[in-house]
Amino acid sequence: MTRVRRLLRGAVLAPGGLLDPGWVRIEGELIAGLGAGVPAPAPGELLEEVDGLVLPGLVDLHCHGGGGGSFSDAQPDSARRAAEFHRRAGTTTLWASLVTAPVEELVASLAMLRELVADGLIAGVHLEGPFLSARRCGAQNPAHLLAPDRRVLARLLEAGEGTVRMVTLAPELPGALELVGDVVAAGALAAVGHTDATYEQTRAAIDAGASVATHLYNGMRPLHHRDPGPVVALANDAGVRCELIADGHHLHPAILEATTRCLGSDRTFLVTDAISAAGMPEGRYRLGGLDVEVSGGSAHLVGGGSLAGSTITAFDGLAFARRQAGLPLARAVGLAAVTPGRLAGGPQSGTLVPGARADLVACSRELERRAVMIGGAWLNDRARD
Numbered sequence: 001m002t003r004v005r006r007l008l009r010g011a012v013l014a015p016g017g018l019l020d021p022g023w024v025r026i027e028g029e030l031i032a033g034l035g036a037g038v039p040a041p042a043p044g045e046l047l048e049e050v051d052g053l054v055l056p057g058l059v060d061l062h063c064h065g066g067g068g069g070s071f072s073d074a075q076p077d078s079a080r081r082a083a084e085f086h087r088r089a090g091t092t093t094l095w096a097s098l099v100t101a102p103v104e105e106l107v108a109s110l111a112m113l114r115e116l117v118a119d120g121l122i123a124g125v126h127l128e129g130p131f132l133s134a135r136r137c138g139a140q141n142p143a144h145l146l147a148p149d150r151r152v153l154a155r156l157l158e159a160g161e162g163t164v165r166m167v168t169l170a171p172e173l174p175g176a177l178e179l180v181g182d183v184v185a186a187g188a189l190a191a192v193g194h195t196d197a198t199y200e201q202t203r204a205a206i207d208a209g210a211s212v213a214t215h216l217y218n219g220m221r222p223l224h225h226r227d228p229g230p231v232v233a234l235a236n237d238a239g240v241r242c243e244l245i246a247d248g249h250h251l252h253p254a255i256l257e258a259t260t261r262c263l264g265s266d267r268t269f270l271v272t273d274a275i276s277a278a279g280m281p282e283g284r285y286r287l288g289g290l291d292v293e294v295s296g297g298s299a300h301l302v303g304g305g306s307l308a309g310s311t312i313t314a315f316d317g318l319a320f321a322r323r324q325a326g327l328p329l330a331r332a333v334g335l336a337a338v339t340p341g342r343l344a345g346g347p348q349s350g351t352l353v354p355g356a357r358a359d360l361v362a363c364s365r366e367l368e369r370r371a372v373m374i375g376g377a378w379l380n381d382r383a384r385d
């Protein structure tokens with residue numbers, strides 16, 4: 001089989017900045033080179049003009065579903081629908097997040113998601129629970145929260161067979177710090193979230209190895225100048241990377257701008273926290289056995305009022321960060337692709353560099369998405385999308 005060779009010409013967001021005009025050369029599945037200027041195609045090379053920007057494929061490390069599909073209900077068709085929906089929308093690397101559920105259900109979901117990892121549809125799994133604070137559980141089902149239990153954690157990690165890449169837990173719960181150690185020893189990231197921890201309790205978790213803040217600000221004790229809590233403990237530690245939800249409902253755009261400017265795009269990254277309702281009509285949905293009402297672009301627990309994830313794609317988050325929060329393009333792409341790509345590792349790096357898998361998004365300069373490429377092949381008809 002001959003490998004398709006393509007030359008894309010457009011404004012290319014390279015690690016060092018925007019190459020405008022620029023080009024990317026693709027051979028088979030991989031990026032072969034990139035640079036500034038308007039080169040002619042080599043013999044046998046397909047020339048493709050991108051009238052706009054060529055960005056790295058986006059990376060979403062916290063996502064529960066989309067397009068009517070969910071990762072959480074152990075249904076393979078539903079999970080595949082969710083993964084396909086986000087891929088078509090520009091997310092080329094995705095970790096599927098599981099909300100709190102009975103342990104047997106989590107084990108079944110993990111077994112099902114292993115197949116999606118093996119097929120390359122998702123890159124890993126994030127366990128958001130069940131060791132979370134009942135006071136800060138948000139839209140997590142409080143009936144299934146558990147006290148930290150090393151045997152339960154071991155069972156879940158075992159069920160994932162190496163696909164569990166991150167575990168969110170509340171460090172103030174008795175025994176939680178031991179679990180942080182177990183998560184790190186298993187090669188996964190320990191994340192602090194859905195927590196009522198004090199500043200000191202959060203510091204202890206970081207000292208034990210926690211290195212990610214699960215949707216910083218949301219689902220945690222709020223920042224107060226005499227009670228800095230988890231927000232300041234996580235933000236102040238250079239070894240911690242902080243998720244931010246850029247949907248316009250979870251965070252004020254000024255918080256998004258200020259946090260990413262102060263901490264830098266290598267310490268902050270965007271997540272969608274999307275649920276099955278992303279890309280779907282407004283109305284009633286389910287999340288972790290709870291009813292969710294989607295209206296006005298935001299998802300709330302029915303009766304409870306708590307925000308219940310988002311209805312955005314990673315590309316929507318990028319566009320919000322750029323347009324509503326006013327972030328410079330390079331910082332916004334750093335948050336949406338480069339930094340989470342570094343956390344995810346592997347060949348899908350979230351960065352346009354020679355040797356990386358050719359995952360990219362073609363869009364207008366106003367960030368209207370046109371086409372998505374994964375592994376050197378366009379997913380959707382460029383004229384259609």
Ligand SMILES: [Zn+2]
Nearest residue numbers: 062097128273
């Ligand atoms: Zn979540």
